[in-house]
Each structure stands twice: as structure tokens, then as C-alpha cells.
Amino acid sequence: MTQQTIQNLFSNYLSKKPIFSNKKVLMSNYTPDTVPHRENQINQLGRIILPALKNERPSNVFIYGSTGTGKTLVTNYVLNELVIAGKQNNTKISTIYVNCKMKRVADTEYRFLAFLADKLGKKVPPTGLPTDQVYKIFFKALEEQEGVLIIIIDEIDSLVDKVGDDFLYNLTRINQDLENVKVAIIGISNNISFTDYLDARVKSSLSEEDLIFPPYNAVQLQDILQERTKIAFSEGILECGVNQKCAALAAQEHGDARRALDLLRVAGEMAERNGDEIISIKHVDMAEEKVDTDRILEVVKTQPKQSKAIIYTLLSKIENESDKILTGDVYNTYIATCKKVILKPLTQRRVSDILSELDMLGIINAKVISNGRYGRTREISLAFSKDLHTKIMDFLKNEFYF
DNA sequence: AGTCCACAGGAAGGGCAGGCGA
DNA sequence: TCGCCTGCCCTTCCTGTGGACT
Missing domain, CATH: 1.10.8.60 (Helicase, Ruva Protein; domain 3)
Structure with missing residues (x-):
């Protein structure tokens, strides 16, 4: 031109x-003035957190519904209104919003606590301290607060999947040791059956109240x-x-x-x-x-080199052979790919985990099947159109200098 | 009913980089 | 600088499993 x-x-x-x-x-982070078709949920959540206005601890709430059903939007909306009402009423109400899916922000117990402590005005180094010390810093920061503090934990299921529910147990028992501040927790999850896997004590205290957001x-x-x-x-x-x-x-x-x-x-x-x-x-x-x-x-581009090699293997196998391939085949071809691009091959165990990750990211569809005496394996197919194959293949070839 | 395959996936731990306090 | 702690990525070792085959 x-x-x-x-x-x-x-x-x-x-x-x-x-x-x-x-x-x-x-944009998805925009909070509108009104939230249509969520009047019920707004009212319910409003009623649950009302006691905050009288400086009492509201019940912990567990909110679930699939993506894009307005969970985060409604929560933010109601809490904003609550904080405004609190100001008019001279009650100190503060909120902290944490999204556990945000990489390198709150995706581990350490980072989660460090994030909360930071929001309460106590700096925690990004790494280096023992976890119990981070707990201490966080508690100390809490002790200096007053009024009602509401902690919103978005995508709570992804953190629990990763680190277990111990941190939730500690968090739900936080109030026993605090004098000036009352802490309530709002957990938000996409996974409706998430609470089934929780420790019974955590489950009962976290979901004192439940709210469901239908699609x-x-x-x-x-x-x-x-x-x-x-x-x-x-x-x-x-x-x-x-x-x-x-x-x-x-x-x-x-x-x-x-x-x-x-x-x-x-x-x-x-x-x-x-x-x-x-x-x-x-x-x-x-x-x-x-x-x-x-x-x-975007997902493919942000994968580490080994995952890219596996995606490349899958693409070339599917291009040249059948639509559905098995873990063992993938691994053998992956070894060959590694030789070609001079990459140290990972073990089958690790490749199996990476395949699970790719499945979760929606790049592949993997289904565990049993071939009887010929063993149990995963049947893998790609989760996108033929059109996209070429684009991704081109990108990967470029990446590996083919 | 028992065997056996080809993995899935849990548990434990090694090695590394990065950060802290002494 | 050193010892200690973290997260992260990875390996090793192991048990579990669905269903075809015997």
C-alpha cells in the first residue's frame, strides 16, 4: 500500500x-446501572447481606451458575449499593473482590492470601515467605480493620481444585479470633456440583445461603x-x-x-x-x-513450548490419519516431533497431564474409553474447525522453523 | 470368573528460579 | 553470601480400571 x-x-x-x-x-467488565432479568437474585442477595448495615456479620453466601449468567455483575452491583447505603448510615462496610482464575494474582494459596493482605494495606512479597507467616500478616491486617468486611471469591472452584479446601476452612473460621471486624464470604463458582467435593465443615459454613443463577x-x-x-x-x-x-x-x-x-x-x-x-x-x-x-x-499462542509440540503432533496426526487418535499414538509421534525440533521429550505421565490441560482449555476433546483387553486410553479429537487447523498449523510451523 | 492390556491419574519428591532475612 | 521458603514443572513409582478375551 x-x-x-x-x-x-x-x-x-x-x-x-x-x-x-x-x-x-x-465490555464484560462494565457494570450497568440496571441489571435486567436478575431482579430476584438482586433481592435475595440484598436480603442476605442486609445485617451488614447494622454492623452485624451477614451469612456467607455461595453463588453458582454457568458463565455469563450475571453472577459477578449482580454481586458487584449489590455490594456497591450496600457500601453506599453503609456510608449514609455511618456503618463501615468494605469489600474485596478476588478472581482466583487470574494467573499470577490469586491462583495459589500464597498468592490468594498475599492479594487479600495487599488489599488491606499490608504488603507481602510475591514469594519467599512461609505460608503460615502470610496467614499471620493477613490476620494482622484484618485485626486493624473495623466494621464489616465482605470478601468475594470469584471462580473459587478453580483455586480449590488446585490447592484443596484447607484455606477455606481457615477463612470461614476467621471470625472467632477477630474483635473489631466481621468477615463474610461470598463464593462464586461456575461449577454447580462444586460444593459436593468440599469438606463437610467447609461446605456448611461457606454455603450458609445458596443462590442459583439460571442461564x-x-x-x-x-x-x-x-x-x-x-x-x-x-x-x-x-x-x-x-x-x-x-x-x-x-x-x-x-x-x-x-x-x-x-x-x-x-x-x-x-x-x-x-x-x-x-x-x-x-x-x-x-x-x-x-x-x-x-x-x-490466543490459547495456542500462550502455551509453553512442550504443549505447542503436542498440539503440533495432534494436528499433523489428524491431518494425515484419522479424526480420532489415542494417547499411545500421540506419545510415539510426539517423541518423533521432539527429535525433529530438538526438544527434550517429556514422560508419558506428563504428556497425559498436558493432554488433560488442553482438554480443559477447549482445544481438544478427550474421552476416556476402554478397548477391553486392549487397554484403557483416551480418544482424542480436535475441538475446532478444519479452517482453523491450517491457521494454527501455520503458526506452529513458523514457531518451530519448519 | 479370572486375566490382562494400556493406559489414567494419585502421591511423593527432585531440581530450579526467585525472594527474604540474618 | 547462605539457609530457608515458595511456586512451578517435571519424573518416578504406584494403584486403579473397563471391558474384551479365555
Whole structure:
């Protein structure tokens, strides 16, 4: 592209009527003024945490529902309101929000405690101290607090899966040793059967109250999108049926509002990039493909070298042989791949774990099957379209200098 | 009913890098 | 600088398992 034409491109872009008037409202971290179709949950949660306004400890709450059902949004919304009411009432209410899925922030017991202590104003080094000392620092920080403190632990299941439920046991018993501050815990999880695996004592004290968030249906999603589009886009930009299509697609995916918003945002970006003045159904279709492609490609890109070698092995095996392959085959071919790219091969045990990780990340589908006397193994297939195969393969070939 | 395969996956521990306090 | 602690990645060793085969 010559300099002249790129200048034309820029001035063309600037002279067009803008597609977005406020893109922020389509982001997942945006808290709107109202939360449609969650009135019940807002009321229930509100009632549970009411005692905080009288400087009493509210019950611990356990919230569950699948992704994009508004759990975090409702919790933040209600707690914001609670803090405001507390201020008017001269009651000190503070909240700490922790997301246990955030890598290198709160994904281990140490980091989790360090994060909480940090929020309470006590610095803990990122590593180096014994865990019991971090507990001490955290308790000390708590002792200096007063009023009611509500700790929201989002994606709590992923931390418990990783480090066990001991830290929850300690946390739920925290109040016995504290005088000035009352601590309540709100646990949020995507996994409905999560509490089944907890220690009985932890379970009973953590879920003194339970709240369930059902998935949104297509009509409800449409309402949510309608509210946001009024603020997000310039007037008359949206073709009829765009909202419906985004809502319908997201409803198929367990009523995930986050996905609906993503689709709408990316559709807008697609239109913007193409220089179109109206967002049409065509853009939603493009957005659907892009959202999936981007997610998987991003996951592949961020994998360590060994996982990439395994993904490469899987792709080449599936390309050349059958759609479904077994662990043993993968391992043998992986050894060959390692030789080719001069990588020290891992043991089968470790490869088995990496395959489980890839399964959890949604890159592969792995199902444990039994072939009778020919053993038990995992049957592995790829979780994305043929189209994406080529893109990922190209990326990996480039990565390994093939 | 018992055997046997090819793994799955749990437990324990080694080695490393990074950080702290003495 | 050294000893101690952490998380992380990995290996080694081990037990468990579903179902075809005998």
C-alpha cells in the first residue's frame, strides 16, 4: 500500500459516521446501572447481606451458575449499593473482590492470601515467605480493620481444585479470633456440583445461603443487548435482526450474556474495519467465526513450548490419519516431533497431564474409553474447525522453523 | 470368573528460579 | 553470601480400571 492510499484510508475512516458511540458498555467488565432479568437474585442477595448495615456479620453466601449468567455483575452491583447505603448510615462496610482464575494474582494459596493482605494495606512479597507467616500478616491486617468486611471469591472452584479446601476452612473460621471486624464470604463458582467435593465443615459454613443463577434465554439476552446498544452505538447503525441473531447464538451457548456482548462488539468492529456504515447479520456471522478463532489461537499462542509440540503432533496426526487418535499414538509421534525440533521429550505421565490441560482449555476433546483387553486410553479429537487447523498449523510451523 | 492390556491419574519428591532475612 | 521458603514443572513409582478375551 502506498503512502497516498494509506492516507486515504485514514481520512476515509475519520470522515465516516462513527459506528461506536461508547464501546465500553459492551465490555464484560462494565457494570450497568440496571441489571435486567436478575431482579430476584438482586433481592435475595440484598436480603442476605442486609445485617451488614447494622454492623452485624451477614451469612456467607455461595453463588453458582454457568458463565455469563450475571453472577459477578449482580454481586458487584449489590455490594456497591450496600457500601453506599453503609456510608449514609455511618456503618463501615468494605469489600474485596478476588478472581482466583487470574494467573499470577490469586491462583495459589500464597498468592490468594498475599492479594487479600495487599488489599488491606499490608504488603507481602510475591514469594519467599512461609505460608503460615502470610496467614499471620493477613490476620494482622484484618485485626486493624473495623466494621464489616465482605470478601468475594470469584471462580473459587478453580483455586480449590488446585490447592484443596484447607484455606477455606481457615477463612470461614476467621471470625472467632477477630474483635473489631466481621468477615463474610461470598463464593462464586461456575461449577454447580462444586460444593459436593468440599469438606463437610467447609461446605456448611461457606454455603450458609445458596443462590442459583439460571442461564438467560434468547428473549432475555435480547433485552440485555437492547439496553446496551442504545448507549454503545450511534443511532440507526444496527440493521434489524442483529440483536436477535447475537442473542440466539449466545442462547445456544448456555445463555451466556458475555458471549452475546462479545459478538455484538466484534460485529461492530468488523463493520468499522470494512468501512461499512451499518452493522448487518453478515457482520455477526463474521464475528462469530472471529470470536472462536481468536480465542483458540490466543490459547495456542500462550502455551509453553512442550504443549505447542503436542498440539503440533495432534494436528499433523489428524491431518494425515484419522479424526480420532489415542494417547499411545500421540506419545510415539510426539517423541518423533521432539527429535525433529530438538526438544527434550517429556514422560508419558506428563504428556497425559498436558493432554488433560488442553482438554480443559477447549482445544481438544478427550474421552476416556476402554478397548477391553486392549487397554484403557483416551480418544482424542480436535475441538475446532478444519479452517482453523491450517491457521494454527501455520503458526506452529513458523514457531518451530519448519 | 479370572486375566490382562494400556493406559489414567494419585502421591511423593527432585531440581530450579526467585525472594527474604540474618 | 547462605539457609530457608515458595511456586512451578517435571519424573518416578504406584494403584486403579473397563471391558474384551479365555
